Amino acid sequence: MRVLKCNPGLDAATMEAIEAAAEDIRAGELVVYPTETVYGIGADIYNQKAIKNLFVAKNRPFDMPLSVAVADKDMVEQIAVMTRPVEKLIDAFLPGPLTIITKKNPNVPDIVTSTSFKVGIRIPDDPVALELVKRTGPIVATSANLHSHPDAVTVEEAVADFGDSVKTYLDRGSTPSGRPSTIVWIMDDAVEIVRQGDITKEQIEAVLNA
Numbered sequence: 001m002r003v004l005k006c007n008p009g010l011d012a013a014t015m016e017a018i019e020a021a022a023e024d025i026r027a028g029e030l031v032v033y034p035t036e037t038v039y040g041i042g043a044d045i046y047n048q049k050a051i052k053n054l055f056v057a058k059n060r061p062f063d064m065p066l067s068v069a070v071a072d073k074d075m076v077e078q079i080a081v082m083t084r085p086v087e088k089l090i091d092a093f094l095p096g097p098l099t100i101i102t103k104k105n106p107n108v109p110d111i112v113t114s115t116s117f118k119v120g121i122r123i124p125d126d127p128v129a130l131e132l133v134k135r136t137g138p139i140v141a142t143s144a145n146l147h148s149h150p151d152a153v154t155v156e157e158a159v160a161d162f163g164d165s166v167k168t169y170l171d172r173g174s175t176p177s178g179r180p181s182t183i184v185w186i187m188d189d190a191v192e193i194v195r196q197g198d199i200t201k202e203q204i205e206a207v208l209n210a
Contacts, residue, residue: 003155003169006034006128012107018128021168022135030054031111032158033132035069035124037177037197038099038151039158041166042069042139046080051111054140057165060147065113067099067120067142067183069153071133079108084141085208092207095125097151097181097198099141112140118174120182130174143180153178 004017007208021031028050031042035094041058045068055062080086081183082104089100106117113119122141124130133139143151144158152158155171182197184204191208193201 001159001164001166001171003159003171005170006170007185008127008172010127010131014128015131018131019135021170023140023193024133025050025136030057030088030161030165031132031139032152032155032166032169033129034172035126035129035141035172036175037124037181037198038153038175039144039155040124040129040141041144041158041162042141043136044136044138045112045140046109048109048116048123051109053141053165054113055111055143057162058142058145058147060142062111063114064094064147065116065118065120067101067122067141068112068138069122069129069133070138071123071130073108075133075138076121077125081105081106082120085187085191088207088210089184089186090203093199093203094123095130095181096123096175097125098122099195099202100179100185101183101185101194102187118185118187120183126172128170132170135180144149145176151178151180
């Protein structure tokens with residue numbers, strides 16, 4: 001286990017820390033990283049052993065799907081079906097505290113989505129997280145806490161929950177929001193707010209109806 005300090009300005013030392021974490025993810029390890037909401041715990045979504053280890057580390061039931069962090073719209077299209085409503089929400093709110101659940105592409109392993117045909121996608125509005133995902137490709141985006149424990153807003157809280165089960169922790173201090181992202185489920189003409197965060201239902205509907 002190691003804790004590596006990061007700065008929002010992505011100085012040389014921060015870039016070295018991010019690359020070290022990216023190497024760990026590529027090697028099948030678990031990494032804790034900051035976002036604009038709470039700290040997340042990540043793994044390569046295509047490494048099923050790593051995903052299983054993440055479920056075990058979080059003590060998370062395997063029937064609870066995991067969201068996926070991506071860096072940009074092109075990476076969204078690698079894992080999800082890009083419909084016009086999804087594209088509208090991406091253009092309006094991402095990067096930002098919004099997770100969009102929509103139809104997944106067949107290449108996303110069933111263990112990530114708990115055999116569902118849907119996947120949650122997130123583009124975190126955090127320079128460290130974005131740089132990490134640019135280097136690794138899509139990774140898991142779920143809060144860095146044991147199942148049913150409070151969300152981690154500092155690395156120390158994540159370390160207290162996970163200890164040595166995580167290889168690398170990227171420490172950027174306290175997260176700005178401290179609240180999890182809004183989750184919206186969108187399929188054809190159906191829209192449902194699964195979890196309310198800083199982005200409201202009214203804001204989402206205004207974008208979709210524009």
